Every structure is written in structure tokens, then in C-alpha cells.
Amino acid sequence: MFPKGTKRKFSDSGEEPVPSGEQGQPAPSAAARTLSSSYSLQRQSLLDMSLIKLQLCHMLVEPNLCRSVLIANTVRQIQEEMTQDGTWQIMTQALAAAQCPADRLVATEVLCRQTDMAAQAGQSPKPFSVVGLEEGYHSEEVVMDGDGDTEVTMSTLSTVSPQLSSASYLPGPFGMGPCWEEEEEEGECEEDEEEDSEECVSEGEEADRDHLTGDSRTGEQVFGTFEIKHPAPPPDPALEELFSDVDASYYDLDTVLTGMQSAPKMGPYDLLESLSSHGPTALSSSTSCRSDLNELDHIMEIIVGS
């Protein structure tokens, strides 16, 4: 019934699931405490699973829209429920607490901000939406908003600064994923001015910080991560804990993570990979990233006709 070697995280028969390692959480509020920990753990792993599913739609063939919509609705449902009982805030605050290395993770989803997000800062946060379902979408970006503050990226569920709100990105003119090429955590990403409607932050660009957001703290948190630093710092224990709840057995994430070194399209997994294995691999990934970036930029130029 299950692929060989897959560890069933979510218990169907009512067994206690493996703790998902949210040790970074502060003491739960009363509302959260009333939820059975088993239920909330199960719900959390369902959320992780759903986000991974939406990410794994980068196939050669256009993904199944019905399936994507159903998964997105499920994520939205979970998000709403978690928002209602307050666990959403707790989770995102906890993840925000592990700021420094987590900032690397935000790269993926922050990169997918619009450049005029300062304009959007005033908007009330939108509920989760499966953006990128625009016709011709090539890759899907999953961005979730909490009730006001929090951003959650992909499967890592790390958070951007609370100030980044209304996060749904708009797909580019051809629905291309916004910034896969920029998701190497320390790879140099080329900034392409024409493409800033879909492209995201270019790293280490001082001017962009101010341009892209009105909140300086946000900008620093977000963009400070993108300065090229070599070599990658040693793994952070908090970071390890963050990933401990991402069950690598889902869909053979191991192979996904290790195999995705040179594929810029799998942005989040690139980050995960390079974070867990640092040093020499990180450097080599930036080189391969660069050539892939060039290729993608070239393609974009052809398409845009510039």
C-alpha cells in the first residue's frame, strides 16, 4: 500500500504519532492546550504533507488543476482552524524565534514577493491561496498568510518577519514560478530589472531593501540573509529541530533533497539541502546555480522579447 521504506507519520489506527519536534514553541496558550496534542500533531503533519504535495508538482506535464485546488483548499482549512485556536500564531512565533538561520529558509518564499509589497503592506492579509494556478503556470508557489502577521514557506514552515503581510505573489506574465533561480541560499542571483514583476529579491542589493519594503526591520531580516557569505556556517541546532518535523520519508524526500542540488526549480529543497550539508557542497551548488540562472534568464529574455 505504501512505497517501500515509507514511514507512516500520520497514524491511521490511532497510534501515537512521532513527535514532530516543535521544541521551539513557547508554552502553549490555553486555547492550544485544550487541543489534544495528538490531534494537533496530526494536523501539523497533514499541513506539511499538503505543502510538500503542492511543491512536487513541477512535472513536465501541466499539473492536475483539480488535485492542486483540493490540496490548497485542505491547507486553507487547516490554516483557518489553526488560526481560530491560536496555534497558528504560536507556531509562527516559534519559528520566528529561530531567526538567524531560518532566514535562509525564507529566501524561497520571500523571494517571491512582489516588488511593490510595500504597497500591499497596508492590505489585510489574504487567506492562503494557490497562486500560480494561472494558465500556463509552470511551478506553484505556496504562500500562506496567518492572521495578520505570519508567512509560512513551503514545507519548512519557517516564517518571514511578521511584518511581511499579504504575501500572495502574482505569477509572472507567463505564469512562471517567480524565483526558482534565486533560491540558492548563497548562490548569487542575477538581478534582472525587467523581470521584477515576477522575480524576487536579488541578493545583497542594498537599494532593494528600501525599495522592496517599507519596513526596515523586515527588509533587514529578509534581505540580510541574501548576502553572499561563504562558507556556510555550521548547522544550527535550532535549525535541525526545525527540520526534524519534516518527515523525510514523505515521497522519498531524501532523494529529493539530495538530488536537487543543481536544479534551481526546486527552490525550497535546495535550501534544505544546502543547509543540512554545508561547506564544499554549498560552494559547488552556487556554481551550478549560476549556469542554470543564466539559462533561465536567457529563456526569459526570449519569452519577454527583450
Next chain:
Amino acid sequence: MLGYLLNSALSLFPADIISTVEFNYSGELLATGDKGGRVVIFQHEQESKNRPHLRGEYNVYSTFQSHEPEFDYLKSLEIEEKINKIRWLPQQNAAHFLLSTNDKTIKLWKISERDKRAEGYNLKDEDGRLRDPFRITSLRVPVLMPMDLMVEASPRRIFANAHTYHINSISVNSDHETYLSADDLRINLWHLEITDRSFNIVDIKPANMEELTEVITAAECHPHQCNVFVYSSSKGTIRLCDMRAAALCDRHSKFFEEPEDPSSRSFFSEIISSISDVKFSHSGRYMMTRDYLSVKVWDLNMENRPVETYQVHEYLRSKLCSLYENDCIFDKFECCWNGSDSAIMTGSYNNFFRMFDRNTRRDITLEASRESSKPRATLKPRKVSTGGKRKKDEISVDSLDFNKKILHTAWHPKDNVIAVAATNNLYIFQDKIN
């Protein structure tokens, strides 16, 4: 329920998974489409005098490549050649016509027989060279001579470039002039003779794609009223539309939805309520919908709940999370009526398929596999054990093979003959004749 036994077991090319099965109006022909874009048509042979217990077998009649893989350069995406649906046109002359579609393009195919050829032309020399016309002095009329039967398939119309999203349904209208095609967000109405344009009759695409929460999953024309059609959604609703009311049928005439049972609500409720198939009964009074765990029969005059609900594999309800994990929860099962609308059939996992008798309320589970289909032996009913104790011959839920799914089944329009597609094998079963 009648006992069923194997009529024919046909193994198509091993690499290709059957993606659609459809009898024609008389039941003489059975068309299958596969993942490789091919259509294989089987024909019912005359009953053999030697084997009176067997209705005629079905043998291959015609094979042709309907669709080829394409590449959309603008989006950098492949367009699969997989045949999503085949629908026959009613027969009007000696030739047969069918519509076959992949994700983007619908084609009208003409299948015709040739069993004679003209011979006796005096236009060529013995060595095959054309003779000089001035040297031909006598008029010789060619004679038609019999030849080995040749079945030719030729594409007569190609209906392309009308769907941005993936086509999930086509349905021929009862006027025999028009047909509809439905994708995830839109439904178009075509005239069979006109390929360069179609009418958009339903459009549920939101202005802002970020607000998309529901898609169209299936659509069908009413069997008798050429102005009526239905379409189902991923939220478990069915809308019946009347084309006389407006050019754009965004506003439904009837809205069918069963209220949700709050006690069984879970995060998977919406997913399992998504309707994967909708079929009108032959009478036109009822329609049947298939969602993940059940089949429902609706009276077109009652919108607030179905008149009958049949559980296909309720034992999977406690396994929904695992089925979500391995994506099986998104499998799209089809369903079908028998000719008299007294029975319905749908598929399940482990190569099981289920038949429900609407009158007696009896149901049966059968298996389509080589091992269980001995020639001339009646199929043994199968049972999945749900309780703790597994009886002999029962199979436990955890032993089910979820890779062996029966998504496509078809019922002969008149006889008790059924076609069941099990991955890359086609099984044709018939009822026992005494």
C-alpha cells in the same frame, strides 16, 4: 444478481494503460483509449454454434493512433497524448464515427470497412505504366471484387485550441449535431461540422485565479433533451443547465447538493466529496454521481439529496490520510448504468469492481484478474473484511493493492455484457446463459 463469467480477456500492449472504455449505441463495437494515444476498437463476433453458452467474443476490429504527444513551447509543458474520453456518435450509415479527446484536442474519427476493390481497369500496361490515352480504344467498366476486410480509420475533424485547461469530458448531444467538451473551468459547445469555433457555455474561472476553489470535474448532455446538460464540481455539487435560458449558462437551472453530515466532517471531507463522474440514466429521469467512497443516484426533480446512495468501499474511510499521502484519494473512478437502468457498476482497488442492483438492493464485488477469471467459470464474489476477524476467502484492507485500480468500466447498452479495464488489460464479462 446474475452470475458473471469471462467472455474475453484482452491484453493490450503491456506498456499502455487503458484510459477510457466505451460501447457504441448498439453494443457491437467497444472502443478503448490508452495512455499512448491509441484507440483500439473491438467488435462483437457472431455467436458460435459450437459454443452456445458463450455470447460472441470481442475481437480486435481496428487500431489507430488518435493523438500524438505535443509540446507547448510557450508554457514549456508537454501535452499528453493520453486519451481521456471516447464517445461514439449514433450510426447513420455504414461507417462508424467516434470522438476521442486528450487534454487539449478533440478529434472526430471515421471508421469504415472496405471489403471490395475495383478491378479490371485498362488504364495501365502489364508492367504498370500508364497507357497513352490515345491508345486506349475500348471502354471497360471495372468490376468490384471481394477482398479481405480492411478497416480504415481516418480523422475527419480536428477541434483544437479551444481549451486552456485539461479536457475531462465530452458528450454528444441528442440532436446528433452538437457536442460539448468540458475542461477544469470551462464548457464549450461545438457543432460537429465546424471546427474553427465553439461556443463557451460555462465559465467558472474567477477573475483572480487566487480565488479559485472549485473546478469542473465532469459534464454530460441529457440523453433526450438537447437543451439540458449537467456538470459536476470538485465540491460535490451538480448543476443542471438549460441552454435555452441564456447563451452563457453560468447560472444553473438546478443545483444538486447533499447536505454534509457534520459528524463525519474531517479535513478530507471536501476531497472525498469531489465528484469524479456523472452519468444520466438511459431514461433521462435520473443521474448518477461517483465520489471517492460512494455512488449516488439523483432524481432530477429533487435537488436537495440523492434518492439512493451506495457505499463502494466504506472501509477506506479510516484510511483516508494514507490514501491522501499516496495520492490515491485523487483517483477518478467512473460509473455506469446497465441498459435498463436497473443496475449500476463502478470500480475499486485491488482490481475489484462493484455492481449494485437498484431493485433488490443487493450488491456484489467481483475481481478482474487472470487468476480469478477462469474460462467459463463464474466469477466468485469477493469480500473485504472490515472487522477484526478475517474470514476465509476474505481479504483484509491492508492487503489491498492500491496500484490495481479499476477506474473505467462500461456496460453494454442492451445485454448483460460488461467491459472492465484493469490497468493494461481489458476484461469482458457476460452473464451466464442457461
